Amino acid sequence: MSEVPAPGGEFGIIARLTERLRATQAGAAGVVLGPGDDAAIVEPAAGRALLATADLLVEDRHFDLAFSTPADAGYKSLAVNVSDIAAMGGVPRFALVSLGARADAGPKLLDDLYDGLGEAAAEFGVAVVGGDLVATDRLVVSVALLGEALGDAAPVRRDGARPADALVVTGTLGAASAALALFRSPDANARPRALLDEFPSLAAAHRRGRARVREGQAAARAGATAMIDVSDGFAADVGHICERSGVGVVLDRAALPLAPGVREAADALGVDASGFALSGGDDYELAIAIAPERVEELRAAIAPVPLTVAGRFTRAEDGEELPRGWDHFA
Amino acid sequence: MSEVPAPGGEFGIIARLTERLRATQAGAAGVVLGPGDDAAIVEPAAGRALLATADLLVEDRHFDLAFSTPADAGYKSLAVNVSDIAAMGGVPRFALVSLGARADAGPKLLDDLYDGLGEAAAEFGVAVVGGDLVATDRLVVSVALLGEALGDAAPVRRDGARPADALVVTGTLGAASAALALFRSPDANARPRALLDEFPSLAAAHRRGRARVREGQAAARAGATAMIDVSDGFAADVGHICERSGVGVVLDRAALPLAPGVREAADALGVDASGFALSGGDDYELAIAIAPERVEELRAAIAPVPLTVAGRFTRAEDGEELPRGWDHFA
Numbered sequence: 001m002s003e004v005p006a007p008g009g010e011f012g013i014i015a016r017l018t019e020r021l022r023a024t025q026a027g028a029a030g031v032v033l034g035p036g037d038d039a040a041i042v043e044p045a046a047g048r049a050l051l052a053t054a055d056l057l058v059e060d061r062h063f064d065l066a067f068s069t070p071a072d073a074g075y076k077s078l079a080v081n082v083s084d085i086a087a088m089g090g091v092p093r094f095a096l097v098s099l100g101a102r103a104d105a106g107p108k109l110l111d112d113l114y115d116g117l118g119e120a121a122a123e124f125g126v127a128v129v130g131g132d133l134v135a136t137d138r139l140v141v142s143v144a145l146l147g148e149a150l151g152d153a154a155p156v157r158r159d160g161a162r163p164a165d166a167l168v169v170t171g172t173l174g175a176a177s178a179a180l181a182l183f184r185s186p187d188a189n190a191r192p193r194a195l196l197d198e199f200p201s202l203a204a205a206h207r208r209g210r211a212r213v214r215e216g217q218a219a220a221r222a223g224a225t226a227m228i229d230v231s232d233g234f235a236a237d238v239g240h241i242c243e244r245s246g247v248g249v250v251l252d253r254a255a256l257p258l259a260p261g262v263r264e265a266a267d268a269l270g271v272d273a274s275g276f277a278l279s280g281g282d283d284y285e286l287a288i289a290i291a292p293e294r295v296e297e298l299r300a301a302i303a304p305v306p307l308t309v310a311g312r313f314t315r316a317e318d319g320e321e322l323p324r325g326w327d328h329f330a
Numbered sequence: 331m332s333e334v335p336a337p338g339g340e341f342g343i344i345a346r347l348t349e350r351l352r353a354t355q356a357g358a359a360g361v362v363l364g365p366g367d368d369a370a371i372v373e374p375a376a377g378r379a380l381l382a383t384a385d386l387l388v389e390d391r392h393f394d395l396a397f398s399t400p401a402d403a404g405y406k407s408l409a410v411n412v413s414d415i416a417a418m419g420g421v422p423r424f425a426l427v428s429l430g431a432r433a434d435a436g437p438k439l440l441d442d443l444y445d446g447l448g449e450a451a452a453e454f455g456v457a458v459v460g461g462d463l464v465a466t467d468r469l470v471v472s473v474a475l476l477g478e479a480l481g482d483a484a485p486v487r488r489d490g491a492r493p494a495d496a497l498v499v500t501g502t503l504g505a506a507s508a509a510l511a512l513f514r515s516p517d518a519n520a521r522p523r524a525l526l527d528e529f530p531s532l533a534a535a536h537r538r539g540r541a542r543v544r545e546g547q548a549a550a551r552a553g554a555t556a557m558i559d560v561s562d563g564f565a566a567d568v569g570h571i572c573e574r575s576g577v578g579v580v581l582d583r584a585a586l587p588l589a590p591g592v593r594e595a596a597d598a599l600g601v602d603a604s605g606f607a608l609s610g611g612d613d614y615e616l617a618i619a620i621a622p623e624r625v626e627e628l629r630a631a632i633a634p635v636p637l638t639v640a641g642r643f644t645r646a647e648d649g650e651e652l653p654r655g656w657d658h659f660a
Contacts, residue, residue, distance in 0.1 A: 032379060036561060036574070038417035039383035039477065046376065049362060053369035056428035056472055087368035096474045098386035132386045137468065142386055144426045144474030147369065158367050189546045229368060239555050244366065 012141060013107070014133050017114045021121065021128050028127035034192065040129035044148050049155060051147035051315050053084040059139035063207075067183045070109050070139075072207040076117030077141040080231065082124045082211035083284040085147035087229035088155040089220025094146040095121065095128045100136030113141070124211060153220035161226035161245035161289035163318075167311040168295060170215045170286045172274065173234055175205035175259035176279025182265055191268045199261030207214040210284045217330060218301035219288050226289040233279040238287050238311070245289070248319015251311040253278070279323050289313055344463050349446045349553025351451065351458050358457035360423065370459035372424050374478050376458035379485060381477035383414040393537075397513045400439050400469075401446030402537035407471040408450040410561065412541035413614040415477035417559035418485040419550025422543065424476040425451065425458045430466030454541060483550035491556035491575035491619035493648075497641040498625060499630060500545045500616045500651065503564055505535035505589035512595055521598045529591030538615045541657070546601070548631035549618050556619040563609040565652040568617050568641070574621070578649015581641040583608070609653050619643055 018035045028034075032041035044050055055077070056086045057063060063073040078095060085092045099118065102108060121128055126145065148157045164324035181200040182192040196203050212229075219227055226245055228237045235251070242249050287310075290298060301308040313319075348365045358364075374380055380474050385407070387393060393403040408425060415422045427447065431440060451458055456475065479485045509532040512522040526533050543560075549557055556575055558567045565581070586607045596603035600627035617640075620628060630638040643649075 015519075033485075038414040038557075039381040039485075040407075041379050041381060041418075041479070041485050041487075043379055048376060050372050050476075051369040052372060052424060052426055052459060052474075052476065054426035054428045054461050054472070054474055056430055056464050056470070058430060058464055058466050061464060088371075092370065094382060096382055096384035096472075097511060098472050099386045100386055100388060100470065102352065104438075129382060131384050134388055134391060136385050136388050136391075136470070138466075140386070140466070140470060140472075141427050142384070142431065142470075142472035144384055144428075144477070146380075146382065149371070155369075155371055156364075157363060157371075227368075228579040 002058040003284045008185050010133055011282050013110065017110060020111065021118050028052040031127045031129055034127070035130045042129060044093060044146070048151060049149040051085055051088050051090045051149065052144070053081055054142070054144040055080050055084070056140065056142045060197060068207045070112035071116030073139070074113035075120045075288065076207065076209045077143050078120040078124070078126065079209040080088035080210050080284065081143045082120070082126065082213060083209065083229040083231070085145060086211045086213045086216035087227050087286055088147070089153060089216045089224070090147035090149055090155060092124050092126050092145060092147045095126050096144045097128055097131035099131065099133050099141035102137065103135040122194045124213060150217055150220055153253060156220050156227040158226050158228055158241050159244040161241050161247050161313050163247055163313055163315045165225055165289040165313045166292045167238060167249055167313060168288045168290060168298065169234065169257065169308050169310045170212050171305055172257045172259035172284060173230065173283050174262035174276030174280050176201050176282035178262045178265040178276045179203045179206035181269055187240050195261060195265055195268055199264070201259065202261045202265065204260040205259065206282065209282065212284070212286050215305055216286055219286065219290065219298060222290065222294050222298040222301060224288045224290045228287050230285045230287055233281040234283065234287060237279045239322045241287065241289060242319060246316055248294045248314040248316045249311050250314055250320050252309065255308055255310050259307060271325065272291060334541045340463055343440060347440060348360035350441065350444045351448050356600055358592045361457045361459055364457070365460045372459060374423060374476070378481060379479040379487060381418050381420045381479065382474070384413055384472070384474040385411050385414070386470065389643055395642050398537045400442035403469070404443035404446030405450040406537065406539040407473050408429045408447050408454070408456065409439065409539040410614065412450070412454045412456065412543060412559070413539065413559040413581045415475060415548035416541045416543040417557050417616055418477070419483060419546045419554070419557065420477035420479055420485055422454050422456050422475060422477045426455050426474045427458055427461035428472040429461065429463050430470035432467065433465040435656045454543060480547055480550055486550050486554045486557040488556050488558055488571050489574040491571050491577050491643050493577055493643055493645045495555055495619040495643045496622045496625050496639050497544050497568060497579055497643060498618045498620060498628065499564065499587065499638050500542050501635055502589035503560065503613050503615060504592035504606030504610050505532050506612035508534035508592045508595040508606045509533045511599055515599060525591060525595055529594070531589065532591045532595065535589065536612065539612065542614070545617055545632045545635055549616065549628055550619065552620065552624050552628040554618045558617050560613040560615045560617055561611060563611040564613065564617060565608045569652045571617065571619060572649060576646055577640050578644040578646045580644055580650050582639065585638055585640050586634060587638040639654060
């Protein structure tokens with residue numbers, strides 16, 4: 001941009017943040033050239049399809065610094081992308097992180113954010129190889145993530161579900177959205193706050209997200225016909241599988257695996273617990289279509305993470321009407 | 331996010347925008363699965379290093395809808411990433427585009443933006459394979475771009491310049507920053523507006539950017555030792571080469587190739603034209619270090635685009651102090 005020349009701040013910040021991450025990725029496999037050039041140079045495993053996904057997280061939409069730390073936001077911004085690679089049954093590898101921050105944000109916010117990002121990078125085996133830093137009014141974290149297909153199983157798409165496949169879901173549902181509802185409930189009411197203390201896994205689910213990488217790979221190897229990560233809400237995401245696969249679904253609502261504390265949260269707030277599980281979103285579990293006779297194999301492969309049969313796919317005309325998820329543009 | 335369920339808008343917008351792009355990428359080579367799943371599946375050319383870059387463009391920082399159309403912003407957001415791949419001497423291939431827009435922006439803004447993006451995608455042979463769409467206060471376009479190394483020349487980094495290498499630059503400098511200065515000059519002064527009409531290439535440079543893909547590849551094949559695209563300002567970007575390569579530079583200021591109209595713009599505004607060329611930024615030309623005896627080979631390869639010898643690299647201690655470029659975080 002054409003402006004008054006000024007002494008360096010942006011490049012100093014980038015160098016410092018890059019240095020913070022380097023500790024988690026020294027000599028990362030496949031990284032020929034990391035941050036600091038026009039582009040990174042990477043060498044994915046030969047002969048495998050490459051997976052590519054991107055998510056843009058915006059302050060006060062996807063995270064709220066009243067409820068989450070900058071480190072939480074950093075962790076989550078990478079984890080939700082890893083979750084997309086997990087939902088293909090892939091292996092997360094290389095990330096680009098573009099950050100928009102207030103010019104007066106101060107170093108601590110960005111350092112903390114990068115510490116959380118680095119924590120997720122180390123946990124999921126991801127090398128952050130580049131990105132961008134710009135001045136914005138509001139914190140924005142834009143991550144693009146590359147992954148690889150497994151050597152012994154093809155990527156699992158959304159479009160392969162068949163009538164009579166079982167609908168299964170990993171882990172538990174509703175924690176992240178129940179936590180957010182508790183955070184937002186009036187301060188005068190002590191019960192929601194007490195529940196957040198009693199069930200710390202609720203807030204953790206909201207703040208950090210998760211990614212079921214191992215479970216997604218197990219599903220690919222067990223012959224899953226379709227898979228998606230639960231980000232918009234279980235029902236909405238299962239609906240995406242139905243739409244892309246041209247099938248319907250009948251849910252077993254009574255079977256939905258509620259996360260610990262979700263029922264208590266619903267009772268305290270006077271709402272229906274199944275709403276958190278069906279439409280809450282931000283769960284980052286995997287919803288999977290798979291032949292019924294392969295369910296036990298998959299269950300054994302992902303133990304001790306639970307696997308729940310939450311319905312069955314049908315012909316399109318035999319499916320039920322699904323409740324919708326959250327939509328910022330509705 | 332846990333919110334009141336609402337009828338679909340986001341997915342409808344994504345589907346419509348994706349459809350607009352599909353026309354430019356039907357059957358794109360290497361695209362196994364495009365937008366609409368958890369991740370795209372692509373197959374880059376076997377045996378070549380992969381290049382990865384990302385740039386985040388923010389309304390009123392990188393583009394101003396008073397001076398540019400949404401289509402310009404869309405075009406530029408991809409072009410500046412292509413320029414980064416060009417600066418490695420690579421081949422641009424696959425893009426992820428994450429868009430933040432006001433929820434009440436209306437379809438025309440996004441449609442226009444995607445038309446410009448599609449125009450750049452078609453021009454540079456890039457397939458847009460995925461991305462994200464979120465609600466923000468201000469238009470944000472975050473692009474990640476993958477490219478491939480050439481089969482017959484290695485990627486050119488910033489860190490290989492040697493003392494006695496020539497510093498050469500493609501094309502001309504100063505047009506984009508001179509245009510922005512003219513746009514921002516007071517309306518009462520008719521001369522700046524007249525110059526914008528007289529030299530339409532000035533405004534075009536600001537609005538759309540460019541990417542010297544063919545020239546970058548020619549430089550890689552001609553044995554360039556270091557290369558960078560001119561985005562922060564020629565002097566600042568040459569400084570990045572010096573820093574990474576551990577060398578100095580002596581510029582030939584009189585030789586700097588001013589774009590048509592830059593001198594006239596500087597005269598009208600009462601400033602020094604060399605400021606636009608040295609520190610203006612947004613030029614997206616290539617600054618290249620190359621052995622002096624290879625300059626003519628490179629000049630012949632990129633004709634009719636001009637190539638100018640703009641200085642020579644030196645030992646670090648023999649270099650001059652360079653003027654700095656623009657920095658949002660200074």
